[in-house]
Structure formats: structure tokens, C-alpha cells
Amino acid sequence: MPGSERRSSDDTTGSVADLAQVPPELNVFEFDLGPALERLRGRRNLLIYMHDNPDPDALASAFGLKRLVEHALPIKATLVLGGIVGRAENRAMVETLGIPLVAADALDPAAYDALAIVDSQPETGNNSLPPGRPVDVVIDHHPTRDESVQVPWLDIRPELGATSTIMVEYLRALNVPLDTPLATALFxxxxxxxxxxxxxxxxxxxxxxxxxxxxxxxxLLSRISQPKVPREHFAALDRALRSAQVLGDLVAVNMGSIAYPDLVAEVADLLLAWEGARFVLCCGCYGDRFYLSLRTEPSESRAGALMRQLISSEGAAGGHGTMAGGRLFCPVATDAERQATFDQMVKRLLNLIGRGSPPSSPLIG
Ligand SMILES: [Mn+2]
Structure with missing residues (x-):
């Protein structure tokens, strides 16, 4: 039944109260939550990891998992931030809803007896799971990786659009009361x-x-989705728009040095709005770390596979249908190195999508 349009004409009718009574159909109870939770019984404290620079889906899923396990078991859960929350909307989400994050380098994983990760998986290279420790819980909607199959509580549903959907189903299945911050985060x-x-x-x-x-x-939702931003935000957008290059139906941007890693994803989203773009590749360096973000039109829904081919063994890549991200392992320090790496990535991508070497022109002017 996933993907069914059966109810679509009815879903928008009725009162708000009726909407809350949508029956727990579909994937609810598809995953056997009881035995999964029982495997954590007897543990005292759980670390919940996300990908290092978490997006709203990762943040809300982790926030929901904390509520779920603390409701069902005598366990304390801690959300671990491996990187930084950069995007203004995401920072507003964390601050406005009071999502409690603890920096990975401020805690000792050895002091915790259970590990979980949401919206990512072990060995992806985009998270700060302590190496060599078995992971107890993986909940995700990205394609299943070989390293995940041993995990006792494993719930990966690549057919879904968000990990948060799984979390809503869990919370409903156990009748966990949802307060406003958690419901708003998941929404x-x-x-x-x-x-x-x-x-x-x-x-x-x-x-x-x-x-x-x-x-x-x-x-609260409005304060998150329409956040106030510093002047530097517009300066970064200005630089990105001026350096955007059009190569056929690909828009490629070398942002140079960026204030936070998420900025490449933010600009890639922005530029996909251009009517001539079917692919957008946006690159930038946070310190000496080279980040990439790829967006595609739904008709070219292979961004995750393209990013993995683009980066191959030179970095960490993740993503699915129309959106993907990656980071190179090798430090990229100078402007000249950034430009050379960017040029190489653009050339590789053009080859992967069979576009050869089209003429390049600026998007603006
Ligand atoms: Mn996600």
C-alpha cells in the first residue's frame, strides 16, 4: 500500500479533529517494535548519533527516538552532534524547540552502554560513531549498507521519503504522548x-x-522556516550566484571558503529552481574539508548513485533519489587547490551524465 493514492481525495476533507483520527494503516506495526525495545532493556544510557551536520529529518528522528526509548524503558538518551548545525532554519529548529544536543568531543562514548544512529548508517563516513563499537540501533531511509545488517534493531526503509515517518509510526504504535516541540520538529x-x-x-x-x-x-514553525539571518548569509549567496556556471543543463558552483558545511546544500537547493537546470553541483570548503552537494530534477532521480561514483574511494558520499552530499578525505587548503578539485569534479560529473564538455557560461550576466 505505500504510494497508494487511494485516500488522496478524502485526506483534505473533514475537521482538524477528524484528521487526527487517520487510522494507523500502512507501515504502522510493519516493524515489530516490542522485541526491538526489549533488546535495550537493562541498558542505562543510549547515545543517539545522526550524520555529522544534521538536517531536520535527522534532528527530528533523533529527538523522537529519545522520547520513545525514555517512555518505554528506564534508559536515558543523549543526542550527539558530530559536526555543526549550520543552516539558519536548522539552528532555529534546535533553539526554538529546545532539541538537546551534546557535542561529540564533549562526551566519552565509553561511559554509555548503548549506541544508536538515525538517518545515517555505520561506516558511511558522514557520522561520528565511535569506531570498533557494535551499534545497537539503526533507523534510516537510505539504501541498506553491508555494515548495517548485523545491527539488532535494524529498521531501514529506503522506499520512504523520511526517517521521521518511521519515528512517527513508532510513537503512534506505542501511544507515546507527543508534546508541541516534538510534533513541530517531526512536522x-x-x-x-x-x-x-x-x-x-x-x-x-x-x-x-x-x-x-x-x-x-x-x-514556532514559522520562526523555524522563516529564520532571521546575519548579513554574511546574503554575502555568501551573492558570491554563490555570481560564481554559478552553466554547462548545458548542469549548474556548477565553486563557493570557495564557506561559513558552515550545509551551505553547499542550501545553494544547490536554491539553484535547482532555475528553469534551465536538471543537475546542480555545489562545492565549498569548510576549513580544509571539501564538501559537495548534488541536486537533480525528479526525471534524473539518481543523485545518490552519481555522488558515490563521483567521489568513489576519495571521500564519503550519501544520498538518494534527487539529493546527495559528499566530502573528500584529502585536505583542500588553497584557492588554487579548490579550483582544481572543483574542475575535476565537474568534468567527472559531466562524463557520468553523458554530457561531454559543453561550453561554460556564467548563470548571471
Ligand atoms: Mn533523511
Whole structure:
């Protein structure tokens, strides 16, 4: 039934109270939550990891998992931040909703007896899971990796548009009371991850969305989705737009030095709006770390595979259908090195998508 349009004409009718009564159909109870939780019984404290520079889907899923396990078991969960929350919307989400994050380098994993990761998986290279420790919980919607199959609580559903959808189903299955911050976090995550249910969203996302709707504080939501930003934000956008190059239906941007890693994803999202773009590749360096972000039109829904081929063994890559990200392992320090690396990545991508070497022109002017 995932992907079914059966209810679509009915879903928008009725009162808000009716919407909250959407029956727990679809994937709810598809995963056997009881035995999974029982495997954590007897543990005292759980670390919940996300990818290092977490997006709303990762943040909301981790926030939800903390609520779930602390509701069901005598366990204390801690959300671990491996990198930084950079994007203004994401920072507003964390601050406005009070999502409790602890920096990875401020805690000792040896003092915790259980490990979880959401919206990512072991050995992806984009998270700070302590090496050599078995992971107890993996909940994700990216393609399953070989390293994950041993995990006792393993729930990976690549067919879904968001990890938060799985978390909503868990919370509903156990009748965990949802307060406003958690409901608003999960709702914002569904919106952000699927671009208002328009990108890779399934019926399961729509059901979760309707369930959360009456519980959301829309004033808080507005403060998250329309955040105030510093002047530097516009300076970065100005530089990005001026350096955007058009190569056929690819827009490629070398942002140079960036204030936070998420900026490459933010600009890639922005530029995909251009009517001539089917692919957008945006690159930038946070310190000497070279980050890449790729976006594609839904008709070219292979961004994850393209990013893995583009980076191959030279870095960490992740993503799915129309969005993917990556980072190179080798430090890239100078402007000249950044330009050379960028040129190489653009050339490789053009080859991968069979475009040869089209003429390059600036997007603006
Ligand atoms: Mn996700």
C-alpha cells in the first residue's frame, strides 16, 4: 500500500479533529517494535548519533527516538552532534524547540552502554560513531549498507521519503504522548525533507503529516522556516550566484571558503529552481574539508548513485533519489587547490551524465 493514492481525495476533507483520527494503516506495526525495545532493556544510557551536520529529518528522528526509548524503558538518551548545525532554519529548529544536543568531543562514548544512529548508517563516513563499537540501533531511509545488517534493531526503509515517518509510526504504535516541540520538529522535518511532500514523499509521509498537523505550533514553525539571518548569509549567496556556471543543463558552483558545511546544500537547493537546470553541483570548503552537494530534477532521480561514483574511494558520499552530499578525505587548503578539485569534479560529473564538455557560461550576466 505505500504510494497508494487511494485516500488522496478524502485526506483534505473533514475537521482538524477528524484528521487526527487517520487510522494507523500502512507501515504502522510493519516493524515489530516490542522485541526491538526489549533488546535495550537493562541498558542505562543510549547515545543517539545522526550524520555529522544534521538536517531536520535527522534532528527530528533523533529527538523522537529519545522520547520513545525514555517512555518505554528506564534508559536515558543523549543526542550527539558530530559536526555543526549550520543552516539558519536548522539552528532555529534546535533553539526554538529546545532539541538537546551534546557535542561529540564533549562526551566519552565509553561511559554509555548503548549506541544508536538515525538517518545515517555505520561506516558511511558522514557520522561520528565511535569506531570498533557494535551499534545497537539503526533507523534510516537510505539504501541498506553491508555494515548495517548485523545491527539488532535494524529498521531501514529506503522506499520512504523520511526517517521521521518511521519515528512517527513508532510513537503512534506505542501511544507515546507527543508534546508541541516534538510534533513541530517531526512536522517540519517532513516538510523540509520532502519539499512540502512534493519530493520523494509517499502515502506514509502524508499520513504522518496529517497525524501531526493538529499537534503543531504554527507560530514556532514559522520562526523555524522563516529564520532571521546575519548579513554574511546574503554575502555568501551573492558570491554563490555570481560564481554559478552553466554547462548545458548542469549548474556548477565553486563557493570557495564557506561559513558552515550545509551551505553547499542550501545553494544547490536554491539553484535547482532555475528553469534551465536538471543537475546542480555545489562545492565549498569548510576549513580544509571539501564538501559537495548534488541536486537533480525528479526525471534524473539518481543523485545518490552519481555522488558515490563521483567521489568513489576519495571521500564519503550519501544520498538518494534527487539529493546527495559528499566530502573528500584529502585536505583542500588553497584557492588554487579548490579550483582544481572543483574542475575535476565537474568534468567527472559531466562524463557520468553523458554530457561531454559543453561550453561554460556564467548563470548571471
Ligand atoms: Mn533523511
Amino acid at each position: 517540519y522535518a517532513l516538510r523540509a525533507e520532502t519539499r512540502d511532500l512534493g519530493r520523494e514523499a509517499t502515502h506514509a509521509e502524508r499520513v504522518a503529516y496529517l497525524f501531526l498537523f493538529p499537534l503543531v505550533d504554527f507560530h
